[in-house]
Amino acid sequence: MMADGKLINPALLQRHLRGVNYPKRRDDLVAHVRDECERVNGILRQLPDRDYHSPTEVNKAFGEVARRYLEGVSYPARREHLVAEARTRGAHQVVVDSLLMIPEREYPGVDAVLVELIELE
Numbered sequence: 001m002m003a004d005g006k007l008i009n010p011a012l013l014q015r016h017l018r019g020v021n022y023p024k025r026r027d028d029l030v031a032h033v034r035d036e037c038e039r040v041n042g043i044l045r046q047l048p049d050r051d052y053h054s055p056t057e058v059n060k061a062f063g064e065v066a067r068r069y070l071e072g073v074s075y076p077a078r079r080e081h082l083v084a085e086a087r088t089r090g091a092h093q094v095v096v097d098s099l100l101m102i103p104e105r106e107y108p109g110v111d112a113v114l115v116e117l118i119e120l121e
Contacts, residue, residue, distance in 0.1 A: 013055035016040045023051040029058065042094040063114045066095050070113055076106045082113060 016033050024032070026049045033041050047061045069091040070082060077085075083099045102116040 013040070013058055017055050017058070022053045025049060025051060039094065039097075042092075043098075046092050046094060059118060063118055066091075066098065066117055067110055067114060069095055070110045073110070075109045078106050079104045082107065 016037050017029065020029065020032055026044060026047045029047075029052065030041060030044045033044060043062050044058070046065045047058065052058050052061065066086075069086040069089045073082065073085045079099065079102055082102075083096060086096050086099055098117055099113075102113065107113045107116070
């Protein structure tokens with residue numbers, strides 16, 4: 001797992017992206033965080049290269065990255081199944097690590113999974 005054990009969320013982004021003057025492109029955000037937080041940097045590198053206007057917008061973009069690997073999964077699904085499906089579909093390790101941190105329970109659909117991913121601290 002990544003060093004600090006936290007998933008990206010608005011509070012974590014606010015802390016690591018403090019002082020960023022938006023809009024910024026993905027690579028500008030990565031450069032701002034540098035080696036400060038391995039998890040945030042790994043997540044930022046997975047985002048589409050476009051302009052971002054706020055930390056919340058960055059957080060939503062990560063949810064969309066995760067969604068690509070979770071749509072089409074047979075729901076309801078438990079965490080273990082979601083992790084296996086993400087790996088099978090070639091998800092980046094930061095997505096897999098994030099899925100490993102959600103509570104072990106049955107999820108009715110991809111949106112429920114994304115809510116858990118965004119709310120993790």
